[in-house]
Amino acid sequence: MKEPTFPDSPLADLCRERGLKLTGQRRTIAFVLSDSDDHPDVEELYRRAVEVDPRISIATVYRTVRLFEENGILQRRDFGGGRARYEVADGDHGDHYHLIDADSGKVIEFENPELDALLENIVREMGYDLVTTRLSVVGRRKTKPRGNG
Amino acid sequence: MKEPTFPDSPLADLCRERGLKLTGQRRTIAFVLSDSDDHPDVEELYRRAVEVDPRISIATVYRTVRLFEENGILQRRDFGGGRARYEVADGDHGDHYHLIDADSGKVIEFENPELDALLENIVREMGYDLVTTRLSVVGRRKTKPRGNG
DNA sequence: CTTATTAATGAGAAAGATTATCATTTGCAA
DNA sequence: TTGCAAATGATAATCTTTCTCATTAATAAG
Ligand SMILES: [Mn+2]
Ligand SMILES: [Mn+2]
Ligand SMILES: [Zn+2]
Ligand SMILES: [Zn+2]
Numbered sequence: 001m002k003e004p005t006f007p008d009s010p011l012a013d014l015c016r017e018r019g020l021k022l023t024g025q026r027r028t029i030a031f032v033l034s035d036s037d038d039h040p041d042v043e044e045l046y047r048r049a050v051e052v053d054p055r056i057s058i059a060t061v062y063r064t065v066r067l068f069e070e071n072g073i074l075q076r077r078d079f080g081g082g083r084a085r086y087e088v089a090d091g092d093h094g095d096h097y098h099l100i101d102a103d104s105g106k107v108i109e110f111e112n113p114e115l116d117a118l119l120e121n122i123v124r125e126m127g128y129d130l131v132t133t134r135l136s137v138v139g140r141r142k143t144k145p146r147g148n149g
Numbered sequence: 150m151k152e153p154t155f156p157d158s159p160l161a162d163l164c165r166e167r168g169l170k171l172t173g174q175r176r177t178i179a180f181v182l183s184d185s186d187d188h189p190d191v192e193e194l195y196r197r198a199v200e201v202d203p204r205i206s207i208a209t210v211y212r213t214v215r216l217f218e219e220n221g222i223l224q225r226r227d228f229g230g231g232r233a234r235y236e237v238a239d240g241d242h243g244d245h246y247h248l249i250d251a252d253s254g255k256v257i258e259f260e261n262p263e264l265d266a267l268l269e270n271i272v273r274e275m276g277y278d279l280v281t282t283r284l285s286v287v288g289r290r291k292t293k294p295r296g297n298g
Numbered sequence: 299c300t301t302a303t304t305a306a307t308g309a310g311a312a313a314g315a316t317t318a319t320c321a322t323t324t325g326c327a328a
Numbered sequence: 329t330t331g332c333a334a335a336t337g338a339t340a341a342t343c344t345t346t347c348t349c350a351t352t353a354a355t356a357a358g
Contacts, residue, residue, distance in 0.1 A: 021334065025336070055337095058337095059336075063317090066316095066317090078229075083314090084316090122259065126259065127290060129290075131251050131289050132251075133284075133287075137271075137279060138280040139277030140277060140278050140280050170305065170355075172305090172354065174306080191344085208309075208345095209308075231315095231316090231343075233344090
């Protein structure tokens with residue numbers, strides 16, 4: 001019956017600012033998200049949320065990430081593997097892209113203004129305004145080449 | 150009982166070249182794929198295949214696109230919407246990217262060597278060899294700007 | 299051409315992720 | 329404090345894709 005105590009996270013404040021009802025569950029999920037610097041899927045978010053407050057169901061995690069995404073608070077990512085993954089929108093760094101290590105699955109973020117600009121230009125020249133860029137590259141760690149094989 | 154008659158498609162030949170058993174169903178699906186210049190999902194491929202030869206099941210379409218993809222004959226695409234979409238690999242144009250019209254869902258292909266090179270460079274400078282690029286952009290048709298809006 | 303071997307197929311069950319349903323609970327404004 | 333709309337929990341339903349297994353068909357040998 002006792003409510004867990006933790007400070008309102010930046011995402012919880014955002015939630016209020018958007019006029020969304022700030023329920024206990026949303027406060028917990030917002031806290032967990034603000035506390036994460038990786039790209040968890042819903043199951044993983046659920047695990048982390050339950051540790052903060054066990055009175056939470058996976059259905060609510062699904063509902064909340066959807067709500068947060070619709071309100072521009074979260075970004076959904078697709079790195080293959082069939083489950084959506086999430087991260088806070090605009091953390092402090094701007095838009096970024098993702099390099100997936102083909103062998104380990106590790107996700108490495110990078111920014112590149114030249115790439116930003118090139119994509120904008122390409123799309124504009126086709127007569128469109130860029131709405132969303134969905135880009136991830138898969139790479140394999142370079143093996144340093146040796147002389148005489 | 151009567152077998153439909155149609156010529157062996159380029160993909161059917163590829164299938165044989167790779168040492169894959171060329172069944173009637175595979176011949177049909179290869180024909181349908183060679184005949185398509187869009188990005189059908191499995192349901193759509195199934196519809197088209199059934200018109201050529203009704204003795205085919207959707208399970209076989211799923212199996213066949215997977216097989217063809219594993220053998221580099223097909224490329225799987227993800228444009229959102231939860232279903233994989235397919236197109237022939239390397240048709241005649243090289244690698245290309247996709248612009249999705251935000252309003253109509255229409256898929257527009259484009260090539261851009263500068264983009265190819267930039268992505269290669271970015272990944273190399275991070276110490277990786279580029280394996281796969283997963284890129285699609287969503288855009289909205291530009292509204293011609295008017296004076297004193 | 300016949301036969302044998304082995305892989306492919308069809309039908310439907312199962313799996314895995316996500317969304318919907320509905321009775322109950324709760325945030326929040328009056 | 330009360331009332332009510334909205335959110336939640338539990339679980340069913342949905343949707344795409346894969347798996348199972350009995351039956352069928354492709355290829356190679358004879
Ligand atoms: Mn995970
Ligand atoms: Mn379709
Ligand atoms: Zn990221
Ligand atoms: Zn294409």
